[in-house]
Amino acid sequence: MTLLQTRNLDILVARRRLIHRLELKIEPGTSWALLGRNGTGKTSLLHTLAKLLPAAAGEIYLEGENLATLSGKPLARRIGLLFQQGLPAMPKTVFETAMLGRYPHHQSLWKDNREDIEVVENALREFDLMHLSARSTDTLSGGEAQRLALAQLMAQAPALYLLDEPSNHLDLAHQLKGLQRLKAKVTGHRSALVMASHDINLVSQMCDHVLLLMGGGKYLAGPVSEILQEDHLSEAFGCRIRRIESGKGEAVFFFHSA
């Protein structure tokens, strides 16, 4: 069953039409990249899909159910969002922060049950944070904080992962490793992920589908090989972008000023 489907979706921010008549079908096991210039509505779209912002028109269906009818913990078990600006928080330990991701799953009011602890420890391990488990969050570096936010999202274990610039602050090794961990969660399961990013090269390695926002509500959606073409990208970003095949079906992208 289609995991997420939008019909005729319109999104207005400050009276500007960012998304117009968006028809998107996200199947389980797929990884979508969300590309576009600043202010084309990437974050607004993610927030609308997570039900933080109301859509101006159209509907969103999650596994056939209208998103408007879902809320609270049941919704949080199915859709999770990594925020662009990380976690704004009163300081807590790394472990406590990751444990917050289990909130929609908690059974017990007072004790963390064994399953929750295991899930959290796994998530911390996946993002190389286990050794920082007892550290206070206000002592973390930018990259560590970003990995913690990712670990919290992984502990939440939603069906649909919405990621707003997940590679922010991450060094190259962690970009690849961390995002591959997330992708492993998605492929072969009934999950999917949508990640907004500015890194076309990362996206071309990580994702199998692309939603390219062209501005003013125009968009292109489809498999990576179709959308990540020189003409589409150059139009969307307003600068010349060259695509060079590197063999093995992979491509590298170069930028030139227009």
Next chain:
Amino acid sequence: MLLLLLTLLAIASVLFSLLSGSVTLSLHDLLNAPFAGEKSLQLQIIREIRLPRTVAAFLVGGLLSLSGVIMQILLRNPLADPFILGVSGGAAVGALTAIFLGSSVFWLYQSAFGGALLSILLVFTLANAGKRWSVTRLLLTGVVISAGWGALINLLLTTSSENTVQSMLFWLMGDLSQSRASWHSYALLLAGLGGGLALSRALNVLTQGDQNAQTLGVNVEALRITLYLAASVLTASAVVIAGSVGFVGLIVPHAIRMLGGRDHRYLIPGAILLGGSFLVFADSLARTVLAPQQLPVGVVTALIGVPCFILILRNSATQSP
């Protein structure tokens, strides 16, 4: 572990309070009091004078600390205290009006509680009117309403006769000498503790910001309204018993956090225990240090609280904050 220590501290503070006063009692007297005859002086002192006052002090300390915890999350501001949104100002205007009119103690309580409720509703309605709710809006509304109450308080103080001004000032500084806790306040503190524990995981999530809490499944809108009303009513009931006892609600939550209780599952009961003990201890000193002269407890809370807090702050700064 922390909670166990705080419970011991609470018991110690209550014993200290029951034993200190103008008539010296030993621990032996205290333990024998229930078995001494009905007419025994010890029993009367403890049961009629010290116990009610000690209980009232513990309740007020607990109520204010719990309210302080809630206000600090609600307003996402470490400087928030139970009085910041004008509840105490409303109660003070109510109480001072009653004193001004020479009403009985019963009417003073009613009037103070009425003033507090009026203030709660006023701030809530104004902060929610029309536009979208925001922390800044609520905070600004509360501060402005507080300023309004402040002006009315000054008006009442300047137009009253000298001996009424004396009792007004005592009320304003926070004073437990006339205090008797009613069953309402027991019930409220217990309900606050129970409700706080039930919501403690949601509160932990809320410290991550509204949007993140929303995506983790917290109904932020409903939780905010609940928190505002809960903190206000807790504050109102404390203020009605003892006036505006400062310092407790601001500092106790921070002290617990620095002692390692940043998780609300521990912060909430911890703050109630520490706040209660702290006020019981402060009140014992308030009525004994300059006996027979009694000091307003609000003066003592600040005088002991400031050095204690600086000590905790220094110690926690050397570890990770």
